[in-house]
Structure formats: C-alpha cells, structure tokens
Amino acid sequence: MTTELGIAIVNGVFRGSVYALVALGIVLIYRASGVFNFAQAEFGTTGLFVAYIGVELWNWPYWAGFLFGLAGALGMGLATERLVIHPLRNSSRVTLLVGTAGVALAAIGIQFWQSNEQPIRSMPKIVEGVAFQPFGAAITYQHLITLVVLIVVALALAVFFRSPSGLAIQAAQQEGTAAELVGISVRRVSMMTWGIAALLGGLAGVLSGPNLTFTAGFLSFGAGAALLPGFMAAVLGGMRSMPGALFGGLVVGVIEQFGNLSILSDVSGGGAMMLFLFLLVVLLLRPQGLFVRKAVAA
Amino acid sequence: MTEHQTMSDRDNPMSDTDSVSTTDDTTEITTTVSAPETAPDAAPDGAAESTRELPPVVADQVDDDVAPFRPGVGGWVARGLVWALLAWVVFALPGNFLSPFELGVSDVGHASKAAIFAIIGLSLNVLIGYTGTISLGHQAFVGVGAFVSAYVVVDMGLEFWVAVPIAAAVGGVQAAVLGAISLRLTGLYFALVTLAYGLFAEETLFGITAFTGGEGGKNVPRPLGFEDDYTFYYLCLAFLAAVLWVDWRLMRSKGGRALQALRENPRVASSYGIDVKAYTLFAFVVSGIFASIGGALLAQQSTFLVPKTFNFQLALIFILMTVVGGLRNRVGVVIGSVVFALLEEGTLVHLLHLEGILDSTIGLPAEFFGLVIGPILLLLTITLYPGGIGQQVAPIAQWLRGKKFDLHAGKVTEVEVTDVRA
Numbered sequence: 001m002t003t004e005l006g007i008a009i010v011n012g013v014f015r016g017s018v019y020a021l022v023a024l025g026i027v028l029i030y031r032a033s034g035v036f037n038f039a040q041a042e043f044g045t046t047g048l049f050v051a052y053i054g055v056e057l058w059n060w061p062y063w064a065g066f067l068f069g070l071a072g073a074l075g076m077g078l079a080t081e082r083l084v085i086h087p088l089r090n091s092s093r094v095t096l097l098v099g100t101a102g103v104a105l106a107a108i109g110i111q112f113w114q115s116n117e118q119p120i121r122s123m124p125k126i127v128e129g130v131a132f133q134p135f136g137a138a139i140t141y142q143h144l145i146t147l148v149v150l151i152v153v154a155l156a157l158a159v160f161f162r163s164p165s166g167l168a169i170q171a172a173q174q175e176g177t178a179a180e181l182v183g184i185s186v187r188r189v190s191m192m193t194w195g196i197a198a199l200l201g202g203l204a205g206v207l208s209g210p211n212l213t214f215t216a217g218f219l220s221f222g223a224g225a226a227l228l229p230g231f232m233a234a235v236l237g238g239m240r241s242m243p244g245a246l247f248g249g250l251v252v253g254v255i256e257q258f259g260n261l262s263i264l265s266d267v268s269g270g271g272a273m274m275l276f277l278f279l280l281v282v283l284l285l286r287p288q289g290l291f292v293r294k295a296v297a298a
Numbered sequence: 299m300t301e302h303q304t305m306s307d308r309d310n311p312m313s314d315t316d317s318v319s320t321t322d323d324t325t326e327i328t329t330t331v332s333a334p335e336t337a338p339d340a341a342p343d344g345a346a347e348s349t350r351e352l353p354p355v356v357a358d359q360v361d362d363d364v365a366p367f368r369p370g371v372g373g374w375v376a377r378g379l380v381w382a383l384l385a386w387v388v389f390a391l392p393g394n395f396l397s398p399f400e401l402g403v404s405d406v407g408h409a410s411k412a413a414i415f416a417i418i419g420l421s422l423n424v425l426i427g428y429t430g431t432i433s434l435g436h437q438a439f440v441g442v443g444a445f446v447s448a449y450v451v452v453d454m455g456l457e458f459w460v461a462v463p464i465a466a467a468v469g470g471v472q473a474a475v476l477g478a479i480s481l482r483l484t485g486l487y488f489a490l491v492t493l494a495y496g497l498f499a500e501e502t503l504f505g506i507t508a509f510t511g512g513e514g515g516k517n518v519p520r521p522l523g524f525e526d527d528y529t530f531y532y533l534c535l536a537f538l539a540a541v542l543w544v545d546w547r548l549m550r551s552k553g554g555r556a557l558q559a560l561r562e563n564p565r566v567a568s569s570y571g572i573d574v575k576a577y578t579l580f581a582f583v584v585s586g587i588f589a590s591i592g593g594a595l596l597a598q599q600s601t602f603l604v605p606k607t608f609n610f611q612l613a614l615i616f617i618l619m620t621v622v623g624g625l626r627n628r629v630g631v632v633i634g635s636v637v638f639a640l641l642e643e644g645t646l647v648h649l650l651h652l653e654g655i656l657d658s659t660i661g662l663p664a665e666f667f668g669l670v671i672g673p674i675l676l677l678l679t680i681t682l683y684p685g686g687i688g689q690q691v692a693p694i695a696q697w698l699r700g701k702k703f704d705l706h707a708g709k710v711t712e713v714e715v716t717d718v719r720a
Contacts (some may be wrong), residue, residue: 088681091680113663174514268502268507279491280479
C-alpha cells in the first residue's frame with residue numbers, strides 16, 4: 001500500500017508538472033482577457049505536431065524542431081488573440097469561452113485532416129531512458145526535464161513580472177483604462193500575454209508528447225488530456241494566482257493518480273472520477289481556491 | 299388608453315402643467331388624425347396626470363396597427379409553393395417519394411440522424427439560449443439516454459415505447475441531481491463542472507460493463523414496425539415535432555417568461571420574485587430530458603452503441619451547432635443541427651457532389667469537411683453574425699408567415715449569454 005501510494009505520488013508529481021504548465025497559461029489569459037481559454041491545450045498539441053514535422057519529417061536537429069514547435073504554438077496564440085479575442089473583447093465572457101472552444105475545435109479538425117495518413121504518431125524523447133526508480137515507478141529523463149523546465153519557467157515568470165514589461169502587463173490587467181492613460185498599450189499587452197501563454201502551452205505539448213503516442217487533440221481529450229486537469233489546477237489557485245496554479249497542477253496530478261490505486265481497480269476511469277469529485281468538492285467548499293488567503297473580487 | 303396618453307405627451311409636453319380640459323382637446327385631435335379607429339372618449343379625465351411616466355415607444359406600435367400588411371393572391375400562392383417545397387424536402391425527399399435523386403438507405407439514415415441532432419440542439423438551446431448557462435458535458439446527457447434506453451430494451455427485454463420514457467426520466471433525474479449540487483456555481487465555473495461531469499461519464503459511467511457492454515459496445519434493435527430506415531425516419535420526425543411543440547409551449551408559460559427574464563439579468567429577475575436557481579434547475583432538467591430522448595433515438599438509429607462515441611468532441615459539436623444555428627431561435631437551431639449532422643461524415647459534401655472540387659483545390663477530404671469548416675463557421679457566427687443561421691433565415695421565415703419581406707428582421711448584435719460571477 002505504501003509503495004502504491006508512493007508510486008502514485010511520484011507519478012502524479014511528474015504528470016502534474018505538465019498540468020501546471022497548462023494551468024499557468026490558463027491563469028495568465030484569465031487575468032488578461034477574463035476568459036477560460038479552452039484552446040490552451042491545443043496550443044500544446046499544435047506545437048507538438050509542428051515539432052514532429054520538424055524533427056521526424058524534415059529531419060531537423062531536435063533543438064531546431066523543439067523551437068519550431070514553440071514557434072508554431074506562439075503563432076497560433078497570436079492569431080487567436082488577433083482574430084477571435086480582439087474582435088470579441090466587448091462580448092460576455094461566455095461568448096469568449098465559446099470562441100476559444102471554437103479555436104480548439106478548429107485546431108483539432110485541422111490536425112485530424114493533416115494527420116490523416118498516419119493518425120497515431122510518436123515523437124522521440126529528448127534523452128531516452130529511465131533516470132531512477134523511486135518505489136519502482138519508472139521516471140524517465142523526459143519526466144525530469146519537464147519538471148526542471150517547469151521550475152525554470154516559474155522562476156523566469158516571477159522575474160519577468162517584476163520587469164517593466166511584466167509590470168505593464170499587470171497594470172493593464174488590473175485597470176485597462178488607467179494603464180492606457182499612463183502610456184501602456186493594452187493591445188500590445190494583450191498580444192504579449194497570449195504569446196507567453198501560447199509558449200507555455202507549447203512547452204507542455206512538446207515536453208509531454210514523447211511520453212506516449214499522440215493523435216489529434218492529444219492534450220484536449222486524447223491520451224495526454226491536460227485541459228481539464230489544467231483548469232482544475234487553475235481553479236485550485238483561485239484562477240488568479242500563478243504559484244497557486246503551479247502547486248495546483250502538482251496536486252491535481254497526484255489526485256488523478258489516486259484513481260489508479262488498486263482499491264479502485266473495479267472502477268474503470270478512476271482518474272476521471274477522482275477529478276470530477278475533487279473539482280466538485282473544491283468548487284463547493286472553497287470556490288476562491290485553496291492557495292489564496294482571501295476571496296478575490298471577480 | 300395608453301395610446302392616447304402617449305400621444306398627448308408627445309404632442310403637448312406641457313400637458314401636466316396645463317388644465318385638464320385643454321389636454322383632453324389635444325388628445326382628441328391627435329387620435330382622430332393618426333388613429334381613427336380608436337374611440338377618443340375612452341380617455342379618462344385624469345389621463346394627463348400620469349402622462350410623464352409612460353414610455354413613448356408605444357406610439358410606434360400604433361402605426362403598425364393602422365395598416366397591417368396583407369399579402370395579395372400572388373403573394374399567398376408564392377408562399378404556399380415555398381411551404382410545399384419545404385414539406386417535400388422534409389417528408390418526401392428522404393423517403394424517395396417524387397424525388398429526382400435516387401437516395402440510398404444510408405442517406406435516409408443520415409436524415410434520421412439530422413432529426414435527432416435537431417432534438418439535441420433544441421435541448422442545448424433550452425440551456426444556453428434560454429438561461430444563458432453553458433453545458434460542456436452534453437454528450438454525457440445524450441449518452442445516458444442512449445445507454446439507459448439500450449439497457450431497458452436489450453437487458454430487460456422491454457419495448458422501445460417503455461424505454462423512451464424511462465430514459466427521459468433517468469436523464470431528468472441525473473440533470474436534477476447534478477444541477478442541485480452544482481448550480482450554486484454560475485457562468486464559467488458551472489461550465490467547468492459540466493466539462494468534468496462529461497469526462498467522468500465518458501470514462502467512468504460508460505465504462506461500467508454491466509450497463510453499457512464495455513468497450514465492445516451493444517447491439518440495439520429497433521422498435522417493432524420501425525425496423526425500416528424509412529419508417530424510422532418518420533418516427534424521429536414525430537419526436538422532433540413533439541419536442542418542438544413542448545419547447546414552444548414551455549416558453550409561452552410563466553416558467554418560460556421567468557427564464558427569459560433571468561437570462562437578461564439574474565439580479566433584476568430575482569428582485570421581481572423569480573427564483574433564479576429553481577428556474578435554472580428547471581431548464582437544466584428540461585434540457586436533460588430532451589437530450590435523453592435524443593440519446594434514446596440515437597441508440598436506435600445507429601443500432602450499435604459504443605461508449606467512445608460520446609466524447610468531449612461531440613459535446614463541442616453540440617455547442618457549435620446550437621450557437622451557429624442561432625440561440626433562442628427554434629428554426630435556426632434545427633437548421634444548424636441538421637447542417638452539422640450532415641457535415642459530420644461528409645454527407646452534405648457527397649450529396650452536393652463537391653468532394654472532387656474540395657479534394658483537388660485544397661486537398662480537404664470530405665470526411666474532414668465538417669471538422670474543419672464547422673469551427674470556422676462558429677467563429678464567423680460569433681464575430682460577425684451573432685444571430686446565427688436563425689438571423690439569416692429570419693426574413694424568409696417572416697415572409698412565409700405572411701409578413702412583408704424585411705431584410706433586417708431578427709437582427710441580433712451579440713450572442714447573449716449571462717455572466718454573473720465568473
């Protein structure tokens with residue numbers, strides 16, 4: 001039982017680092033545009049497909065394919081901001097939600113279409129092999145790299161939000177009109193936020209893709225589904241806290257792994273059940289999130 | 299009476315300071331000029347005192363009443379012809395009756411699917427359109443209906459006619475339970491709960507082998523007398539008609555007006571004594587019942603049921619077809635659902651013989667047409683034509699009902715949905 005719990009926790013943390021990357025992007029966009037971005041996971045899948053094209057089809061070196069994938073995600077994020085979010089900026093938030101869901105579905109459709117000849121693909125890992133085995137859970141170098149990237153990204157974001165550009169983003173998010181008055185271009189800030197969020201999504205996709213084989217919609221509802229866990233992580237952090245989203249991601253990863261324990265072996269889809277119950281409990285008991293001291297005015 | 303007061307208000311803004319007799323004279327003059335059929339002596343003496351409070355909008359309606367538009371004989375014949383054409387498309391074409399094309403059995407199968415999708419679209423319309431609450435887990439509702447109906451027919455050996463009410467009841471109960479727990483949340487957070495519920499149903503509920511037959515799926519026989527694809531299509535049409543009728547009557551009831559009020563502004567609605575949560579729950583249950591009926595029919599239509607059919611992508615397509623169809627517009631939602639049902643496997647492309655053109659120009663195979671074009675249609679709808687297909691066809695629909703052809707009928711400026719907390 002202890003070993004089993006240990007495996008669940010270790011696997012959960014490493015799985016959760018992908019969720020945390022997605023959740024960071026969701027929180028960033030929620031703060032900037034006030035929308036639940038359902039396309040966040042698709043930034044990742046698109047980045048993964050683009051990276052795959054670079055590495056496997058055009059035989060580029062891995063780092064070039066990796067950057068190419070991130071560039072693909074970035075392009076998609078900026079295009080989304082320009083073509084969907086900006087025209088809808090005065091609409092209600094639920095309209096925006098439908099808009100981002102439309103972007104996600106369009107991306108999935110195009111991925112299905114373009115990967116028609118070979119629907120199931122696999123991306124090589126950055127470094128092959130198993131790093132170590134705590135409690136017998138095989139932790140690959142890929143997992144380790146993902147966790148390290150998450151930590152680096154978190155630190156970089158923390159530094160960035162204290163730089164002038166980062167402060168401009170925060171100012172525009174808190175009070176758009178006032179920010180305009182002191183000379184911050186809210187349009188540029190919005191583009192920048194969506195760009196950063198898309199990069200985070202792209203990182204999640206390109207880093208988690210090699211763990212499994214992938215298909216269209218990989219991070220939305222495929223084998224590596226990170227959209228719902230990412231949202232749950234963001235909700236745990238109260239939708240506005242970046243550290244909250246990060247730790248939320250790790251917590252959600254572990255909770256999901258608890259669904260695979262042997263006591264639940266009779267139930268199929270234990271992970272999904274745990275996530276649903278956990279989300280209900282969190283939203284009903286602490287809708288302001290677990291990692292915030294006081295409720296944030298919505 | 300209101301007409302008189304507004305008239306006097308508009309023509310004589312000083313009326314409240316004037317004496318009563320002067321105002322009465324003005325009223326008499328204006329009404330005889332602009333609205334001769336209303337009796338001027340209907341205005342009570344004290345009318346002048348309350349003139350200021352009345353909105354001037356009422357005056358516009360008077361002009362409409364003066365000369366109501368009546369189409370001439372030619373107009374009625376033209377409308378009759380279009381009605382007949384529509385009836386032919388709906389009733390005769392799928393059954394190969396008087397049809398220039400030879401449609402196969404699979405084509406009428408698609409037609410039944412389109413009718414079922416229309417039921418599901420109407421079900422989502424109750425939720426998104428009437429209450430402004432969004433459900434991202436509607437595939438679970440449809441799936442529950444499908445599997446309950448299949449279970450009743452296959453494992454309990456009962457008739458289809460028993461299975462549909464049971465499926466509807468179970469669908470209503472699950473919506474009531476989920477709603478009772480989670481309707482404390484609103485807006486985006488509620489959408490998130492339905493998303494989680496959809497995934498939970500897909501993975502956990504539909505994974506119970508005793509209930510759904512597991513990965514392998516389940517064979518579902520059609521009801522007696524409707525085994526044929528053609529007769530089954532008319533059965534689906536009958537259910538669609540029933541759902542349309544219930545939806546229409548419901549929106550004309552007190553509950554329907556309450557829903558419209560709370561969509562506009564939940565806070566104002568509750569200050570007028572409308573129990574916002576109870577009515578939202580009511581709409582959620584109605585939506586669940588409609589979706590389960592759609593699911594039960596879907597199980598019979600495909601005759602083979604696998605849990606993986608009801609995935610998140612299907613939920614997104616349901617939302618797409620409802621929003622593209624046009625929220626709160628029954629005709630639009632039905633057309634939108636039919637279009638998406640036909641787009642899904644490229645049927646529409648095949649019917650119109652477009653696959654060659656699409657394949658050669660942009661290399662888009664017919665089966666992906668819906669997947670790629672559908673979301674783009676959605677994005678165009680919400681950014682450019684928020685009223686959806688309903689807005690596009692509104693002039694024609696008005697014309698068919700015997701009104702004047704007005705290109706600007708049914709104009710909507712935004713896809714309106716409430717947004718309380720999130």
